[in-house]
Amino acid sequence: IVLAQVGHKAALVEINSETDFVAKDENFLVFADQVATAALEATNIDALKAAPFPGGGTVEEARAAVIAKIGENVQIRRMVHIESPNEVAGYLHGGRIGVLVEVKGGSAELARGLAMHIAAMNPPHIAEKDVPAEFIAKEKEIELAKMSDKDKSKPPEILEKIISGKINKIINDVTLYGQPYVLDTNETVGNVLKKEGAEVLRFHRLMVGEGIEKVVEDYAAEVMKQAGLA
Template sequence: MEITAQMVKELRERSGAGMMECKKALSQNDGNIEAAIEWLRKQGLAKADKKADRVAAEGRIVLAQDAGKAVLVEVNSETDFVAKDENFLAFADNVAKAALGAADVEALKGAAYAGGGTVEEARAAVIAKVGENVQVRRLVRIDSANTVAGYLHGGRIGVLVEVKGGSADLARGLAMHIAAMNPPYIAEKDVPAEFVAKEKEIELAKMTDKDKAKPAEILEKIISGKIAKIVNEVTLTGQPYVLDTNETVGAVLKKEGAEVVTFHRIAVGEGIEKVVEDYAAEVMKQAGLA
């Protein structure tokens, strides 16, 4: 059967695969587009393995909640362009829903996917469509009878927070605060002693000889004041509340008779070493101009 340009175009639009791959798929399947799509998906299973070592540092944080369960999942792609692709976005949203019943990423891979099959099989299929490495990188969850709020900021940052007491509005406000301010710890008691000792050492090193010559009790007060300020900066309860900067988060919690039990904050690509490629140079090299 003759494979026309229109047939190739339609298959490309439906599958997201390259022109030559579409032409081959149609040739292998006598011009049957549905069979060609299935053939491409099967080929995609092999291609997924080949793309697995390519750095995927872009993507989305997705959120799903059901009663006392809440989960955030980071789903990665190689480029921000694919992170906005409708196939990728649909996959990420379905992964979040599947994650409500999964304890960790490994369990999530084998979980049932909304469109049929498993999450891992769906991942291989979306790789075939978008032509990039796609990874389900990590999952954080909270299962609690307390108030649990989830917040997404532009699909790039996700927060879950568990609050004992207080209201749902407070919990959501705290989630927004955590997204904006990224506190490493909840309260002063959670700050490691090693961190405090190191900060004291740094503050002492910054002091002038004149300051160091002051009486020990005065010197201790000066250092203690500096350390208290640093501890406030790195703790949720010590930070000015983003929704009312006249008060600290700790003061707001006290007013509402609430406490933060735990929280999770994840951002797309954090901890992944990104590869910066000079595409212009690469094109010139392949064209023999460099």
């Protein structure tokens, strides 16, 4: 994952190689950083591939040149882009995880802290209103099924209160606003934002290889199969 940012404009790009060896190669790293710079002027992956490359030609032509030079396939897999008059922060963690966040109000320091939090905690949603109703309904079913017959026999209003308490905890776990803030675990992110009169409008979090199915070959099983032993 590579990051480029100029003022209130930022981009993250995931670029894949076949091996860790190439991922550490200087040619690959220079290419990746230049692609991130080009992504500042692109809004999607197709536009990025057609965009001018800092060293000349297009990004796609530069990719082909890198492949020819290092002898291994290189793919520009995906990108995200934020351009806004609000605070925009980017954060990279070891080239494996990247985050962009847009914050209305607050400071640049707060926005960067939130980007670090998102990298570490990976919240699926921003706030409770963003959590799908079907997810909440399913969690209620699960929590009810886990309860003892004794608890289930309690008056409906008591039962509802017990279930609501459990659901609220789950909602806090899956929302940015409900999670303890990594830079001050005595406060939730929501409380920190409220104190600064700020709100998170959107964020993107990319992790290398997310969603790519990895084929794991069991060589021992394959040998036994061929030998007629399995």
